[in-house]
Amino acid sequence: MDDKEILEKALEFHGHRCWASVAGVRVGLAALEKLGIKRSGGTQLYGIVEIGEEHGGMCFGDGVQYATGCTFGKGNIRKNPLGKLGFTLIEKDTNRAVRVVFTSTLQKQIAASKFMQQRAAGISPDEIPLEDQMELVELVWNAPKEEVLKIGEVFEYPGKWIPEVMGFKPCDRCGELTALAYLRVDGTQHVCIPCSGYDR
Numbered sequence: 611m612d613d614k615e616i617l618e619k620a621l622e623f624h625g626h627r628c629w630a631s632v633a634g635v636r637v638g639l640a641a642l643e644k645l646g647i648k649r650s651g652g653t654q655l656y657g658i659v660e661i662g663e664e665h666g667g668m669c670f671g672d673g674v675q676y677a678t679g680c681t682f683g684k685g686n687i688r689k690n691p692l693g694k695l696g697f698t699l700i701e702k703d704t705n706r707a708v709r710v711v712f713t714s715t716l717q718k719q720i721a722a723s724k725f726m727q728q729r730a731a732g733i734s735p736d737e738i739p740l741e742d743q744m745e746l747v748e749l750v751w752n753a754p755k756e757e758v759l760k761i762g763e764v765f766e767y768p769g770k771w772i773p774e775v776m777g778f779k780p781c782d783r784c785g786e787l788t789a790l791a792y793l794r795v796d797g798t799q800h801v802c803i804p805c806s807g808y809d810r
């Protein structure tokens with residue numbers, strides 16, 4: 611897949627076209643490029659994304675996930691919720707890492723765009739006309755890398771990687787399939803957390 615294809619598929623996955631998801635794709639691709647590696651469908655890479663909860667621009671997280679293949683479903687990305695458009699990508703085999711940030715350069719242009727004016731008026735992003743969505747996509751996608759991205763130096767991440775515990779077993783009480791690491795021992799039974807009465 612070339613970069614444009616990754617962008618298109620990322621936006622399709624995301625559900626609408628917005629500046630923050632495009633920023634995420636650019637940041638993810640720049641991190642891969644800096645480490646000299648490719649997007650991975652496995653779990654060789656690990657990401658740390660700095661968006662928080664309930665603020666604008668969280669769509670950034672979908673962009674970095676799609677661009678790098680580090681996804682919350684696979685568990686090879688986590689949030690360090692700082693409310694920033696920052697992302698650290700780590701190659702687990704070598705612990706080589708880089709942090710990339712989307713800068714403030716375009717913020718005025720983004721705020722003045724037809725897309726954001728409609729967002730401010732309470733219109734849902736997927737109800738904004740496609741051409742207004744695309745105007746903002748093009749703005750963020752085509753801006754020079756050195757202006758919109760701050761790309762750090764490669765550093766060594768102090769990673770201690772815990773291997774996955776494979777396998778599921780039905781809870782002895784409710785019968786629901788539960789990952790082995792989440793079963794608790796209660797007398798002679800192996801039970802899920804809600805059935806065990808424990809908090810975790």
Ligand SMILES: [Zn+2]
Nearest residue numbers: 626628631669
């Ligand atoms: Zn979005």
Ligand SMILES: [Zn+2]
Nearest residue numbers: 781784802805
């Ligand atoms: Zn149970």
